[in-house]
Amino acid sequence: MRLNYPPNVRIVAVPCTGRVDMIHLLRAIEQGADGVYVAGCMEGECHFVSGNLKARRRVEAVKKLLREIGIEPERVEMFNVSASDGPRFAAVAREMTERVRGLGPSPLAKDHPLDLHLQAVG
Amino acid sequence: MKAGSNLEKVLTSGHFAITGELGPPRGANADVVRKKAEFLRDKVDSINITDNQTSVVRMSSIAVSRIVIEMGLEPNAQMTCRDRNRIAIQSDLLGASALGIKNVLCLSGDHNKFGDHPQCKNVFDLDSMQLIMTLKHMRDEGKVLGGQELDGVPKFFIGAAANPFGDPFDFRVTRLAKKVEAGVDFVQTQCIYNMDKFRTFMKQAVDQGLTEKFHMLAGITPLKSLGMARYMAKFVPGLEVPDYYLKRLQGVEKKKQADEGIKIAVEQIQEMKETPGVAGVHLMAIEWEHRSPEIIEAAGLLPRPKLD
Amino acid sequence: MVIAERKPIEEILAMVADFKKVLLVGCKGCVTVCCAGGTKEVGILGSALRIARKKAGNPLALVEHTLERQCDPEYIEQLAPMLENGEFDAVLSMACSVGPQFIAKRYLKQVFPALNTTFIGGSLEHGVWAEFCQSCGNCIIHNFGGLCPISRCSKSLMNGPCGGSSGGKCEVSNEIDCVWQLIYDRMTALGQVDRMRKIFPIKDWSTSRDGGPRKITREDLKL
Structure with a gap:
């Protein structure tokens, strides 16, 4: 399958989204990413039982923290994408790109206002 | 006589006692106290004066007790452990005695979280059991807890509360026995609606010989409406309102629910008279002091004995 | 152990509002175990504060450093190279309230507590703590x-x-x-x-x- 997904998405691979911590998402935002999302396995299909469920809770905690410091929490999101589901991966990338485009550039990335940076973790 | 209060005389002479309750005002208006207390004149043997009940700031129970004494009535000053340490408690007790207060009810106190100052620091230096011991120590040893002899010993008829419906039920009579051992002269219970459970509780107390050592006054609170009954049943911890009372209130039209509630209270008082070990009733007509006389009258408790 | 939790970010931001160079100090004792002020939490708070201040157009130079403990003077001493040369104008401590007091005792710097020391307790399960003493x-x-x-x-x-x-x-x-x-x-x-x-x-x-x-x-x- 040669599926297209937006070129502004940079992928950071981790062995399991259970490895993703709050600080990883915050660092991405701090360094100017306009959005960052975690793409974990479908719920109930984690190879390590509950890594993706933990990731979701951490994403929620980051959203709460961002809300407290005046950054749109929608810039951070958790998605569940089956490893074999390429079309959904591309769809999620487009969805998140559209969402972040709607929010505008990150207030922390004033130097590149038109360049949309998205970071996918998972 | 331990204190020579009217309540003590009534109880020790074997009369079925009745006590009332007065919640002090949320302000400095003494006329509110006088007006409420007047309803209870010649109707009760002693009037409980609550001590910042539900942790809401109100006129001091000792000050209100003195106002009641000046009216020629007898107060039973409630004292909680929530707001005072042992220094303040003993000091207030000496003052209360000097002002003519002879009955004191020892309570732990409602937790401050429920009141109008949930931000406050609570005390609980003593618990209710230890408060009873403190009063007894002052009265019988003539000393403060620290050992200093008192110049003028306060003579109190010592009261405490009991909730027969708190959990664990099996421990409730044991806890009552501890209060008796601590030195309590009379006990007033939390309002009772579940008569069967109360009788079970009383039977245990009688069988253990406890009721020979103190006077038990059963708590009665008339149900003003179905709404109040439901609220009590649902939200007041450790209080059981059986379905048959709810159904009775449901069975009458709304305007007549208050009368039905009074009828229930009167029946309960009559049942209490027949319950072994019960020496009297404590009528807590919450913000309904003016209806107390008719309840007491209908229960056949008038006139009150006059004892010297 | 001593159980603590982080103060609301808003309150911490208000504390350090007038400062440009802040040293954020964590503690590897109790507050690491109860996930309130260890290396990890220092990283998260540090990042959040930098983001908030950058967004406000008033960037904060914040350096993170976590000590073995903040309740022993010998570890507090390790901050000397950082706090005795004017590099920082305030310290934000993520220890129980002993930490900021020890730092303030040793260094003439404005010290702020980032945590509320809550109680002596233990964990009932992951993420849940209760008071026991x-x-x-x-x-x-x-x-x-x-x-x-x-x-x-x-x-x-x-x-x-x-x-x-x-x-x-x-x-x-x-x-x-x-x-x-x-x-x-x-x-x-x-x-x-x-x-x-x-x-x-x-x-x-x-x-x-x-x-x-x-x-x-x-x-x-x-x-």
Whole structure:
């Protein structure tokens, strides 16, 4: 399958989204990413039982923290994408790109206002 | 006589006692106290004066007790452990005695979280059991807890509360026995609606010989409406309102629910008279002091004995 | 251990609002174990503060550093190279409140607490902590089946349960177990419920905070 997904998405691979911590998402935002999302396995299909469920809770905690410091929490999101589901991966990338485009550039990335940076973790 | 209060005389002479309750005002208006207390004149043997009940700031129970004494009535000053340490408690007790207060009810106190100052620091230096011991120590040893002899010993008829419906039920009579051992002269219970459970509780107390050592006054609170009954049943911890009372209130039209509630209270008082070990009733007509006389009258408790 | 939790970010931002260069100091003791002020939490708070200040157009130079402990002077001493050369104009401590006090005692710098020290407790499960001790200075839990009524009864009753015990819960909140129900259950299970007939005497609180700030001196350990 040669599926297209937006070129502004940079992928950071981790062995399991259970490895993703709050600080990883915050660092991405701090360094100017306009959005960052975690793409974990479908719920109930984690190879390590509950890594993706933990990731979701951490994403929620980051959203709460961002809300407290005046950054749109929608810039951070958790998605569940089956490893074999390429079309959904591309769809999620487009969805998140559209969402972040709607929010505008990150207030922390004033130097590149038109360049949309998205970071996918998972 | 331990204190020579009217309540003590009534109880020790074997009369079925009745006590009332007065919640002090949320302000400095003494006329509110006088007006409420007047309803209870010649109707009760002693009037409980609550001590910042539900942790809401109100006129001091000792000050209100003195106002009641000046009216020629007898107060039973409630004292909680929530707001005072042992220094303040003993000091207030000496003052209360000097002002003519002879009955004191020892309570732990409602937790401050429920009141109008949930931000406050609570005390609980003593618990209710230890408060009873403190009063007894002052009265019988003539000393403060620290050992200093008192110049003028306060003579109190010592009261405490009991909730027969708190959990664990099996421990409730044991806890009552501890209060008796601590030195309590009379006990007033939390309002009772579940008569069967109360009788079970009383039977245990009688069988253990406890009721020979103190006077038990059963708590009665008339149900003003179905709404109040439901609220009590649902939200007041450790209080059981059986379905048959709810159904009775449901069975009458709304305007007549208050009368039905009074009828229930009167029946309960009559049942209490027949319950072994019960020496009297404590009528807590919450913000309904003016209806107390008719309840007491209908229960056949008038006139009150006059004892010297 | 000492259980603490982070203050709201808004409150911390207000504390350091007038400062440009802040040293954020974590602690590898209790607050690491209760996930309030260890290396990880220092990273998260540091990042959040930098983001907030950058967004506000008032960037904050914040450096993160986590000490072995903040309740021993020898570790506080390790901050000397950072705090004695004017590199920072304020310190934000993520230890229990002992930490910021020790830092303030050693260095003439404005020190702020980033945590609220909450209680002495333990973890019930991952992410849940509860209070178990009020440091009254004279442990009496063996009289109560090994449970502490001072810290775990809302009214610190020593002769409970009060009338508000209902279905195993405290009248103050459904979230609070009635410790006196637990004591009763345990004493029953141990076959010692008769011991609960005995009145527990009036407690001497002079060993508690009520006797003034406390201090322990061990001559055998002095250098």
